[in-house]
Amino acid sequence: MPSPGAPAPPRLPIEDSYLELLADTLESLDTPARGQFLQRYFRAITHLELRESQCVQLWDETLIRRREWSENVGRPVSLKTALMDVLTSAGLFRVPILIEYEELKKLQLNAVTDPLTGLYNRRLFSETFEKELNRAKRYGQPLGLVMLDLHRFKEVNDKYGHPRGDEVLVAAATTLRKALRTSDSAFRIGGDEFALLLPQTDAAQAVALSRRVETVFAESIKPFQLAVSVGMDHGVATFPQDGDQVEQLIHAADERLYHLKHGNHGTGPGGGGRAETSASPSSEPSSAAPPAGGKPRAIPFESRPAAEKMESAVVVEPAVLPPAAEKKMVTAAQRKIYTTPRKAERVSMSGTNAYAVLGESGVARARVLDLGFGGVALELESEQEVSESILAILHVPILPPVRVNLRPVWTQRLAQGVYRIGCAFVS
Numbered sequence: 001m002p003s004p005g006a007p008a009p010p011r012l013p014i015e016d017s018y019l020e021l022l023a024d025t026l027e028s029l030d031t032p033a034r035g036q037f038l039q040r041y042f043r044a045i046t047h048l049e050l051r052e053s054q055c056v057q058l059w060d061e062t063l064i065r066r067r068e069w070s071e072n073v074g075r076p077v078s079l080k081t082a083l084m085d086v087l088t089s090a091g092l093f094r095v096p097i098l099i100e101y102e103e104l105k106k107l108q109l110n111a112v113t114d115p116l117t118g119l120y121n122r123r124l125f126s127e128t129f130e131k132e133l134n135r136a137k138r139y140g141q142p143l144g145l146v147m148l149d150l151h152r153f154k155e156v157n158d159k160y161g162h163p164r165g166d167e168v169l170v171a172a173a174t175t176l177r178k179a180l181r182t183s184d185s186a187f188r189i190g191g192d193e194f195a196l197l198l199p200q201t202d203a204a205q206a207v208a209l210s211r212r213v214e215t216v217f218a219e220s221i222k223p224f225q226l227a228v229s230v231g232m233d234h235g236v237a238t239f240p241q242d243g244d245q246v247e248q249l250i251h252a253a254d255e256r257l258y259h260l261k262h263g264n265h266g267t268g269p270g271g272g273g274r275a276e277t278s279a280s281p282s283s284e285p286s287s288a289a290p291p292a293g294g295k296p297r298a299i300p301f302e303s304r305p306a307a308e309k310m311e312s313a314v315v316v317e318p319a320v321l322p323p324a325a326e327k328k329m330v331t332a333a334q335r336k337i338y339t340t341p342r343k344a345e346r347v348s349m350s351g352t353n354a355y356a357v358l359g360e361s362g363v364a365r366a367r368v369l370d371l372g373f374g375g376v377a378l379e380l381e382s383e384q385e386v387s388e389s390i391l392a393i394l395h396v397p398i399l400p401p402v403r404v405n406l407r408p409v410w411t412q413r414l415a416q417g418v419y420r421i422g423c424a425f426v427s
Contacts, residue, residue, distance in 0.1 A: 019078070019079040019080055019083070020079060022041075022079075023063070023079060026038070026059065031056065032052075034056055034059075035052030035053060035055055035056050036052060038052070038055035038056060038058075038059050039051075039052050039055045041055075042055050042058065042092075046087065046092050048092060058086055058087070058090065061086050062079065062082045062083045062086045063082075065082040065085060065086055066078075066079055066081075066082035069081070069082060111123075112124040114188040116166055116169060116170065116188075117169055117170055117172075117173035117188050118173060119173050119176070119177075119186050119187055119188045119194070120185060120186070120187045120188075121187065121188060121189070122187065122188075122189040122190070124187065125187040125189050125195055125197075126246075128185055128187075128197060129145075129197060129246050130246060132185075132197050132199055133239060133244075133245075133246060133249075135199070136199065136239050137239075137244065141199065141200050142200060142201060142202045142238055142239060142240070143197070143198070143199055143200075143201070143238065143239040144196075144197075144198035144199075144201035144202065144203070144205065144206035144236065144237075144238050145195065145196070145197060145198070145206075145236070145237045145238070145239075145249050145250070145253050146195065146196040146198065146206055146209070146210050146234055146235070146236050146253065147193070147194075147195055147234065147235045147237075147250070147253040147254055147257045148172075148176075148193070148194040148195070148196070148210070148213070148232055148233065148234045148235075148257070149190075149192050149193045149194070149232070149233055149257065149261075150168065150169075150172060150192040150230055150231070150232055150233075151229075151230060151231040151232070151233055151261065152228050152229060152230055152231070153165065153168065153191075153192040153230060154192075155228045156168055156226060156228050156230060159227070159228060160226070164224070164226075167224065168221060168224065168226075168230060169188075169192065171217065171220045171221050171224075172192075172194065172217055172232065173186070173188065173194075174220070175213055175216050175217045175220055176194060176196065176213065178216070178397075179209060179212060179213050179216070179397065180196070183199050183200070184196060184197065184198050184199070184201075185197045196209075201238070202238055203236060203238045203241065204348070205348070205350070205351060206236045206238060207234075207236050208347050208348055210234035210236060211234075211347065212347060212397070213232065213234070214231065214232045214233075214234065216399065217231075217232045218231065218232075233257055233260055233261045234257060234260065235252075235253040235254060235255065235256035235257025235258070235259075235260060236253060236256060237249045237250070237252035237253035237256065347370060347371050347372065348369075348370045349368045349369055349370055349371060349396060349397075350369070350370075352396070352397050353397075354367070354368035354371075354394075354395060354396040354397065355367055355368055355395050356368055356376070356378055356392045356393065356394050356395070357392065357393045357395070358390060358391070358392050359390075359391060359392075360391060362393070366378040366379060366380050366392075366421075367379040368394065368395075368396060369420065371394075371396060374424055374425060375406070375409070375422065375423050375424040375425055376394065376404075376406065376423055376425075377420060377421070377422050377423070378420070378421045378423060379414075379418050379419070379420055379421075380418065380419045380421055381418055381419075382419065383411060383413075383419045383421075386408050386411065386419075386421055387408075388407070388408070389405065389406070389407060389426070390405070390406040390407070390408065390423065391403075391404075391405060391406075392404055392405075392406055404425055405425070405426040405427075406423035406424065406425065406426065407423060407424050407426045408421055408422070408423050409422045409423060409424050410422045
């Protein structure tokens with residue numbers, strides 16, 4: 001009995017207490033009874049059929065091993081530790097599991113996850129890229145790769161400190177997670193560098209996703225009120241157009257990221273206005289010189305002289321125009337009411353579940369075909385559902401539901417018997 005005032009011995013874990021009780025009980029049994037009990041016990045923990053004499057021998061070795069180790073380390077060693085060592089040395093535990101399954105899964109997750117952002121890390125990026133590329137080759141499907149990094153991120157760390165820089169990185173990771181389908185994967189592969197793997201995604205879809213990500217990221221960091229204009233740049237590569245090897249696709253995406261970054265931010269130390277440069281492999285250079293066919297290319301709005309901008313300021317947003325062959329002309333008065341300078345490319349909603357709830361009652365629904373700065377294209381079952389003014393709530397990926405007023409500008413009947421309606425946003 002411990003003396004009064006002496007510290008109480010530490011309480012043993014349940015499994016250690018059980019083994020200690022087992023050892024005390026076995027001491028009082030004769031050899032045959034001890035052998036029968038130990039045979040059942042070892043069958044339960046090793047799933048092996050052992051002889052009674054072998055079980056008694058293993059138990060005796062466990063007691064000897066614990067006594068030797070306790071003397072060597074100068075403190076008590078648990079029976080569980082000695083028993084595991086004896087069983088492993090005897091070859092009975094070929095793959096011993098010493099931790100709980102949930103703890104094992106947690107360790108596996110931590111090994112492939114970035115601790116700050118929660119995104120997968122570079123190690124898993126390399127493994128996943130190989131698997132997805134092999135799958136794309138096997139089934140003849142496209143695979144999109146997007147490389148992203150944050151423009152002027154170092155200035156945020158220098159000016160506001162690393163904690164604020166970490167908040168910007170977390171905001172970027174949150175934006176990427178919201179933008180992806182369940183089949184897509186996002187990775188943090190460096191300090192401010194990220195990568196997306198997009199199975200069954202071609203170049204146009206990957207570029208559209210990248211632009212949406214950039215726009216949503218810019219909105220998400222506005223509450224930080226940073227004096228530094230932080231942006232997100234992207235470079236896109238796709239299999240099989242840009243190569244069939246991991247190294248080729250990464251190189252192509254990095255090259256386009258570099259080109260886009262310097263095209264957008266090469267106007268001075270502060271990184272002035274962004275150019276209308278696309279990371280798509282099919283993008284054309286913004287040159288005013290006519291091509292071989294003699295038809296001049298359109299000059300991006302931001303690149304025109306000021307006088308030309310004033311003359312071109314009233315134009316119909318391309319996102320609400322149907323193909324030229326099917327287009328219904330609008331009057332000059334309508335142009336002045338529902339037009340705005342082009343600020344962004346049309347974003348296709350193909351392959352997404354984007355939709356619009358129409359009217360105050362919210363009974364009618366329409367599929368969102370594409371979306372732009374000035375308007376939206378909808379698909380309806382009947383032209384009768386269209387009025388001169390439409391109240392709608394838009395539900396599109398990575399954005400919260402948006403309540404808008406729409407004015408139909410044109411109508412086109414498709415081959416499937418449904419109607420494509422081009423609508424302009426009305427303030």
